[in-house]
Amino acid sequence: MRQRVMRVAVVAVLVALVLLATPLALGIQTSFFADERDELERTALAAAVHVPPFVVGGHVELPPHERGIDVGVYDLSGRLRNGSGPRTADAVARAARKGLVVRGRGDHRLVVAVPLSTREQVIGTVRASSSTAEVWRRIVLAWLGLAGIALVALTTAVAVARRQARTLSAPLEALSAKAGAVADGDLTARAEGSAIAEIDRVARTQNTMVEHLTRWLEHERHFSSNASHQLRTALAGLQLGLEAAATGPDAEQRAAVTEALDQVRHLQRTVDEVLRLARATPRPGVPTTVRPATEVVEGVERRWHGTFATGGRRLGVDVEPGARGLSIPDRAAEQILDVLLDNALRHGRGTVRVTVRETGGAAAAMDVSDEGSLKLGGRAVFERGATTSRGGSGIGLTLARELAEAAGGRLTLARSEPTTFTLLLPATEPPPSDG
Structure with a gap:
């Protein structure tokens, strides 16, 4: 400037x-x-x-x-x-x-x-x-004198312009630095006032915006923390009760309680993840933990098998040979698959199948398909508020796509009929064993 x-x-x-x-x-x-x-x-x-x-x-x-x-x-x-x-x-x-x-x-x-x-x-x-x-x-002598006066005037103008440029740009540069600090996460940064009324007004507006943003973020973080804390307390009591019931003599009761405990543990991991995200800003593309894709989808199949059977629907899982040795972000994959399976159960038809395959690169692909069809397009189906049928909230698929992007992956609608969603997640291969 x-x-x-x-x-x-x-x-x-x-x-x-x-x-x-x-x-x-x-x-x-x-x-x-x-x-x-x-x-x-x-x-x-x-x-x-x-x-x-x-x-x-x-x-x-x-x-x-x-x-x-x-x-x-x-x-x-x-x-x-x-x-x-x-x-x-x-x-x-x-x-x-x-x-x-x-x-x-x-x-x-x-x-x-x-x-x-x-x-x-x-x-x-x-x-x-x-x-x-x-x-x-x-x-010519008079013209030279005139040129000298013009040169003195130009030199003076340059000096004055340089001083004015510093006066005008210094507060704007300081304002830009404070805005950059806020963008980097320092919500305590505040712009200082200046002698220029217009720039001072912009600085006050920015400070007001940052203060409002800080309050909104604190409110969201406190809400997430409080909700997670309350859920963890209730889940802890439920888990203790189920563990006590699982030690009883009735085998059928133990099996049911064991399945319920698996559900509670999964919910506990979900709440822990929500609490972690509430306490710190997550870094996209950096998963917390990874597990083999086979273990992830088998655990998802165990949790959802009974629910689908109760609804008279079938759930199938298929892991292709090339994908058996791949490890993927387990928490992100579990939550996204839960959203997709819940969406298929509520809004889809017929058999639901989860297929894990290798893409040829450092990624694993998981296809979730059913025998239904979608009227919404590939982009509209992920917009917040868009629903695939009546009674939906229009949040699940949006949340699933955001979770995929936060894990460094991508969620897309591969086909509208039959409905097929494809989840791409970064994958790693286990190190080769010695011998």
């Missing part, structure tokens, strides 16, 4: 100097030539006044005059009687015989001729001339 302010100021001064100096330089030129002609006319008139009447062959005396000016007296025949100048009268001197003061140029000189008369009768002319080179020399 400093360079821009200086550039604008310097250009403005240059334009002003050009607009002012050009007519001034032309005025100097015109004035100097006019002054020189006036000086020649005064010299010629003074000589005409002091020259006594003369007759043919008489001697003519000229008064002293300024150096550099040629003064000559010519009779009516055009012969030079005294002084300096051409031997015969030129056109300017001849024109003065009519009793008029004549100005003109000739042979790179300025010429002025005045009539010489006695008893109201013209008896000759007085011619005064000077070199135009001397006039131009004075004009």
